[in-house]
Amino acid sequence: MLDATPKEIFEREALRINPAKTCQPIGAMYAALGIHNCLPHSHGSQGCCSFHRSHLTRHYREPIIASTSSFTEGAAVFGGGTNIVQSLQTIFTTYDPDIVAISTTCLSETIGDDIPTYISQAYEEGVVPEGKLVIHCNTPSYVGSHITGWSNMTTGMVKYLSTKTENSLQQINVIPGYVEPSDTRQVKQLLKQMGVNFVVFPDTSDVVDTPQTGRYQMYPKGGTTIEQLRSTGDSQATIALGTFASEQAAIALQDKCGVPYRLLELPIGLAASDRFVQTIIELTGATPPAELEDERGRLVDIMTDMLQYTYRKRVAVYGDPDQVVALTEFLVSCGMHPVYVITGSPAGKRFEERVKEILKDTVPNAVVKADTDLFYLHQLIKNEPVDLLIGNEYGKYIARAEDIPIVRFGFPILDRIGHSYFPTVGYQGGIYLLCNILNTILERLDRDSADETFELVR
Numbered sequence: 519m520l521d522a523t524p525k526e527i528f529e530r531e532a533l534r535i536n537p538a539k540t541c542q543p544i545g546a547m548y549a550a551l552g553i554h555n556c557l558p559h560s561h562g563s564q565g566c567c568s569f570h571r572s573h574l575t576r577h578y579r580e581p582i583i584a585s586t587s588s589f590t591e592g593a594a595v596f597g598g599g600t601n602i603v604q605s606l607q608t609i610f611t612t613y614d615p616d617i618v619a620i621s622t623t624c625l626s627e628t629i630g631d632d633i634p635t636y637i638s639q640a641y642e643e644g645v646v647p648e649g650k651l652v653i654h655c656n657t658p659s660y661v662g663s664h665i666t667g668w669s670n671m672t673t674g675m676v677k678y679l680s681t682k683t684e685n686s687l688q689q690i691n692v693i694p695g696y697v698e699p700s701d702t703r704q705v706k707q708l709l710k711q712m713g714v715n716f717v718v719f720p721d722t723s724d725v726v727d728t729p730q731t732g733r734y735q736m737y738p739k740g741g742t743t744i745e746q747l748r749s750t751g752d753s754q755a756t757i758a759l760g761t762f763a764s765e766q767a768a769i770a771l772q773d774k775c776g777v778p779y780r781l782l783e784l785p786i787g788l789a790a791s792d793r794f795v796q797t798i799i800e801l802t803g804a805t806p807p808a809e810l811e812d813e814r815g816r817l818v819d820i821m822t823d824m825l826q827y828t829y830r831k832r833v834a835v836y837g838d839p840d841q842v843v844a845l846t847e848f849l850v851s852c853g854m855h856p857v858y859v860i861t862g863s864p865a866g867k868r869f870e871e872r873v874k875e876i877l878k879d880t881v882p883n884a885v886v887k888a889d890t891d892l893f894y895l896h897q898l899i900k901n902e903p904v905d906l907l908i909g910n911e912y913g914k915y916i917a918r919a920e921d922i923p924i925v926r927f928g929f930p931i932l933d934r935i936g937h938s939y940f941p942t943v944g945y946q947g948g949i950y951l952l953c954n955i956l957n958t959i960l961e962r963l964d965r966d967s968a969d970e971t972f973e974l975v976r
């Protein structure tokens with residue numbers, strides 16, 4: 519399908535082809551699903567909301583709930599105030615959520631809809647029942663990416679809900695970044711193993727990966743409760759996992775409630791997981807249990823046992839900036855050479871400098887670029903091939919065109935299963951991710967072996 523991609527690379531500024539990112543409100547909707555009993559609401563046309571819902575539904579293979587202001591030409595000309603108040607009326611009388619989280623769209627941002635004023639109007643008109651809440655964030659999709667949207671909605675949770683009271687709580691906040699529900703579950707598991715009191719927000723585990731019970735629940739049991747979100751203002755500290763998704767909310771919480779924060783990279787791989795555990799120890803005085811040390815030891819064991827297969831493998835990595843940064847460090851620690859590292863999000867110099875820092879001793883000539891696309895990555899690969907692609911599903915076209923094995927990692931993955939059930943963070947997640955990478959390499963080795971080297975034991 520991509521056979522016509524030219525080798526010759528031209529500098530492009532105004533055109534993206536096969537972008538390695540998606541629309542801002544998708545991230546906001548995903549974050550909103552991480553609040554218990556929350557209905558995400560899309561302030562725009564039905565088409566936007568349908569796209570956001572279907573993209574998330576296909577990735578998680580779960581029904582994703584969301585409502586829309588259903589803009590028509592009239593709203594586009596006169597503003598969407600009437601639509602949003604009418605929507606809130608319908609939502610609270612028909613669907614009865616505890617909270618509605620509004621994200622905007624390109625259209626409502628372009629016409630300049632003033633969401634806080636509309637929300638105040640809804641409260642004044644008695645549209646929002648006693649005890650129910652409405653929060654919002656702005657998510658114009660012509661800037662940023664789904665990561666920006668996730669960050670903006672998470673920051674909106676802080677701005678509307680986090681409260682500083684007289685009580686100082688012996689708990690830490692963890693903002694997990696734009697990750698799978700399996701990852702959030704793994705982060706919580708690690709915190710429980712260490713005996714720490716915590717609030718993880720937003721938390722999409724048990725929301726977008728619910729068990730089949732034979733009974734549809736519009737609001738599944740998971741999600742951070744409103745009470746927990748309020749209590750984040752009384753926590754000892756916040757750990758923000760991921761510069762690009764999580765830091766903005768941590769800063770907002772520090773500014774609003776005086777809760778200090780530590781910024782870490784996503785705990786993908788050995789070193790980043792170590793730093794996460796070490797930070798928990800420093801903040802709480804907790805001691806890692808033996809079972810956690812065992813998990814760590816098993817990851818180290820696989821890394822060393824299988825080094826012969828990962829050593830100096832040329833890899834192209836693409837996707838969301840926080841995941842790409844952490845994954846790059848993990849791959850280097852496994853002896854691999856990430857020669858092309860790109861993100862579609864406008865993550866700027868902060869992304870590029872951090873990745874180059876990770877690669878400076880092993881792959882100093884690596885191509886590292888933010889705010890670019892998969893067309894560019896394909897051109898790089900055409901010029902100098904790689905052994906392996908690691909990234910979201912959209913790389914499968916390059917994989918097919920160039921006959922390169924691909925490991926699916928990140929968002930979105932619409933054609934495979936497992937990503938929402940198996941973590942990639944923490945030691946356990948590192949084991950899963952590395953096995954996935956190794957099995958892909960070994961599969962290719964088998965396929966390409968001549969009869970005399972087609973080994974039973976690898």
Ligand code: SF4
Nearest residue numbers: 541566569623624659
């Ligand atoms: S119009 Fe904007 S908000 Fe709507 S789907 Fe397209 S990019 Fe996303």
